[in-house]
Amino acid sequence: MDRYTKPAMLLHWLIALLIISAFGLGLTMVDIPGLTPTKLKYFSWHKWLGVTVLALACARLLWRLTHRAPAYPAHMPQWQQSAAHGLHLGLYALMFAIPVSGYxxxxxxxxxxxxxxxxxxxxxxxxxxxxxxxxxETHYWLNMILLGAFALHVLAALKHQFIDRDNIFKRILP
Structure with a gap:
């Protein structure tokens, strides 16, 4: 089975964890009424997470441009390959657009x-x-689009793991 490189796996899971953290922190901080020390601290942490995601996304893109992704299985329909490729491009675009819009x-x-x-x-x-x-508004809606794309990405991975049983998900697992 063709797999992603270890640096690609590390960047994938680290960025995913940071994005989930930034998203959760973003939802939490905007619900805090007023301008409290806790809210200000959370805003700072949220920004730090965003800057870190942007920096790691740059590293990930550079890695991806110099290291090819594993090929899709031959049995995977062309429309699914195209959809997966499009979703990945969208996720990459959002990894850049969201931190930049927040900045x-x-x-x-x-x-x-x-x-x-x-x-x-x-x-x-x-x-x-x-x-x-x-x-x-731009920052908010880009995050909502990311939430939908993330859900689709996870659902597709679960489909491949538990329904198709084609080991695509295992390619990104350390």
Missing amino acids: FYSLAAGVPVVYLGVLPLPVLMAPNPELKPLLK
Whole structure:
């Protein structure tokens, strides 16, 4: 069975864990009323997770561009191969678009991002109260699209594991 490389597996599972954490933290922090120390701490952590996802997504893309993915099984219908390829492209795009939209939303709100509380990221735009709501909505809806794509990805993996029993899921397992 053709498998992903160990670095590809590590990046896949690490990014997945970080995205799930950032998503859960994002849902939690926006439900905290007012501007409390806990809410501010969660916003910082959420941003740090986003920056980390973006950096790891860059590493993952570079790895993927230089190391081919395992071929799909010959018995897998072409439409499923095309759908899987399209979903993977979409997931890659979202791994970049979501952190970038959050970064610009933060800048539009006039709140610079300081990675891990010590490394200020470049301020690429001035505060922009007119753009802030658009970037907030963009960040939200990109996350909702990611939630749907993630669910589809997991359901497809489970289908291949438990219904088709074609070992596709095992290719990404360490």
